[in-house]
Amino acid sequence: MGELISPIVLTLTLALCVTAILLVVSTPLAWWLAHGKGRGREVIGAIVTLPLVLPPTVLGFYLLLALGPYGPGGALAGLWGARTLAFSFQGLVIGAALGSLPFMVQPLRNSFAAIEQEVLEAADTLGARRMQRFWRVAVPLAKPGYVVGAIMSFAHTIGEFGVVLMIGGNIPGQTKVLSIALYDFVERLEWDKAHILAGGMVVFGFTVVLATLRFSRGFSANS
Template identity: 55%
Template sequence: MGFTEGDLSAIWLTIKIASVTTALLLILGTPLAWWLARTRSFWKGPIGAIVALPLVLPPTVLGFYLLLAMGPNGPIGKFTTALGIGTLPFTFWGLVIASIFYSLPFVVQPIQNAIEAIGEKPLEAAATLRAGPWDRFFSIVVPLARPGFITATILGFAHTVGEFGVVLMVGGNIPEVTRVISVQIYDHVEAMEYTQAHWLSAGMIIFSFIVLTMVYLFNNKKSTSKIIGV
């Protein structure tokens, strides 16, 4: 009983993809969240909507267009080919890029909300106390927005672990390259291996439950009711 070798490889791959995606999302999502939180530009609306699109679109739609964009004739595909990397669909990095789009709102929105909640005043005060822009970010924004960053990390990771439709479109089903837990479960069910499917599925439920409980407990403690602002 327990996990097969294929299951373990899928779990390991899922953790790898989710970790890399979350790390990249924090790096890319933070400046975007900062901009969205503070801009008065007209573009705040449209850009905010684009960030939120994965919340409402079927993952297959997202996957379909990402597949086209990363394919040999798509803009990303042409770019990666020119760089000599080849095309990204059905590769680990292809899945990471797709996951970044897919989980974007789950990282950007908690950080954006946290930065908006800080407001202008502590930053102005820090500026009058000789702190330059980077200094203000690390000494004021990061500590004050910490609950937002933690929520973003947990949700970004958990949401990437839970993806299926995008993976199937962009990654296919290649063992140790793109076969993540959700795809593995699908395979088990297709092959009528219900016991194996149970092990992974129940594991996912327990994992998700623990993660969400952590998020809610954490946010209650900080008396912040907003987790994601949709």
């Protein structure tokens, strides 16, 4: 039973960490992509979206080099006496966050872009400063983007395989998340355990999609 519980706990922990990080990182990035100016905006937008079209193993390969002992991750890990961020939980968080970044940024960008300029200008005329206008007007109006982004980022992290396999491997209790555990059970022909994990992930995926669709429809009906 421990072979099933440990990957579940580790995966949920990873997904929560990634979602929390992306909520913080994606907020200013999505705002800039929606309302910023300059040619570099679309280039950065394309880079952020790149994980959607790249094979996960390609992203995982370059992350493995970057997080390894001879990359920036190795130098960072040296601060606490380690040699590498690869094959560690910290490395999984970095890799999963980059892989899930477009799932958070895109809904937020769309929500920020949908805010009418007149609303922001009205806040200016009432004396709101730029940061007040952002946090008190723009962020509350972008609530649907935050909800959808958080759900999709969390769900994508739960199901991530290629990236976590490349940079995390299969270390029980450290990097053996649900998708890796499922792959391991199939290789060992332990079909009962594989069915439990696979069935659970199907139910979870269906619930996430259904919840997202209902939320989007409910918000559209109220707007």
